Amino acid sequence: MIYIALAGRLWADAGNVDGPSIYQPSTNDEIIFRISSSAIVSSGAxxxxxxxxxxxxxxxLVLFRETANPRFLGDAERELAAIPNHKQSAPFYFYRxxxxxxxxxxxxxxxxLNKISAMKADNLESRMMRFTISFVxxxxxxxxxxxxxxxxxxxSLYAASCVQQLQAVSGDADAAYQALKQAMAAVGVLADRQALIWASGTLADIAERAGRDDALALWQLALQLNRGDLYTRARLAxxxxxxxxxxxxMSLTExxxxxxxxxxxxxxxxxxxGGNEALVRILRERFDEARWRGEILHKRAYAQFLLEIEQQPQLALLMAEKNWxxxxxxPDAVILSHAKDAANAVQVR
Known part of the structure; x- marks a missing residue:
């Protein structure tokens, strides 16, 4: 049972593991993290x-979406925790x-989200979040x-997008692509910008799932419509x-x-x-620290790191399965498939 041994390596008891070493830049010019001057959240005081x-x-939460800095999640959690139970409104439950x-x-x-529904306070945003979480x-x-x-x-673009995304995952991605493309063309310039952003990302996802040649151009369009969206940037990369x-x-990830x-x-x-040693060292220490804390959020990225960088297909498969x-x-299905193929190839040798 290879996975028992692998699980022991991957999820070591924090009490028996030394904390991660502190990374020290080799030069004063090395940039570890870039943050805007506006990224300041009010203190509890x-x-x-x-x-x-x-x-x-x-x-x-907005700053987290813009920077992916987990510190802002801690800030949001602290602010929400300060609100007493009798003051917990529908917006409170939405932000939480x-x-x-x-x-x-x-x-x-x-x-x-169920509490929002019980309060009969559902709106477009809460329903979209419910769809996204359920779909993902x-x-x-x-x-x-x-x-x-x-x-x-x-x-209708919101509904058309989710209908066709569900059709694509059921196995008819080509038909879903054509239907959503027609819906977007029908709305045209009258489309709400947020709805167009949502539909463009969905169309790109469906095109990639269908293996279409225009998937790349569609992801580029989706990013052009919403330059600050980190998810879209990651899918394009x-x-x-x-x-x-x-x-x-390299240009996209700078x-x-x-x-x-x-x-x-x-x-x-x-x-x-050539020349990825410094970044690999940073990532290795970042993931080691996350393992030490017991909170690897981005399991898909870690599985890819284990597979492509560390060349450890069995560990990558274990992480991809946990992610699944x-x-x-x-992308979760893709990394799981690649990890399975690589792990099976090792066992055959």
Missing amino acids: TVITPEQHLKAAKQA ASLRQSLHLFDEALAD SGNYQAAEQACSSLKQYEN SLLLNQGDYQQV DYLAVDALAVSRAIAQQYL EHQREW
Whole structure:
């Protein structure tokens, strides 16, 4: 039973493991993390009312989405925890659901969304979050129910996007692609910008799932519409990496080393171009620290790191399988398949 031994290596008891070593830059010019001057969240000392706590929590969540710095999740959690039970409103549960979604606590996030529904305070954003969580975790029946609730809104692109994304995952990606493309063309310039961003990312995902040649161009369009979206940037970088366009990966990932998926893609590209030792060292220490804390959030990125950089297919497969337990998007299926193939190849030798 190879996985028992592997699990012992991968999930060592923190009490028996030394803490990660502290990385020290080799030169004063080396950039470890780049953060904007606006990335400042109000401290608890200046926040008094529940409304102010909510505003600070929202700001922290926005900054996390822009930077992927987990410190902002801690800030959001602290602000939300300061709100007493009798003041926990629908916005409170929405922001806490967003926090829990970012921490990959999907069941807990859905529990918060259920409280919003019980308060009859559902809106477009809460229904979209419910669909996203259900779809990502592979609960397609719940995702279909959430998708149906989006049909009540005037902008049909939200409903069209989720309907076709569900059709694509059921095995008819080509038909889903054509249907969503037609829906986007029908709305045209009248489309709400946020709906267009949502639909563009969905169309790119479906195109990649279908193996279409225009998947790359569609991910580029999705990023052009929403330059700050780290998920879209990571999906584009991954596709460029698969196509062997390593220079484009380098350009796309520059200044995004704090984002695990982008940093891993960059390290793999550098592996082909030469000179990835410094970044690999940073990533190795980052993942070691996460293992030591017992909180590896980005298991997909770690599985790819183990497979492509560390050349440890069995460990990569174990991590990809753990990731698949909770997250089942197209890239999750891809890394699981690649890890299985690599692990089987090792066993055959």
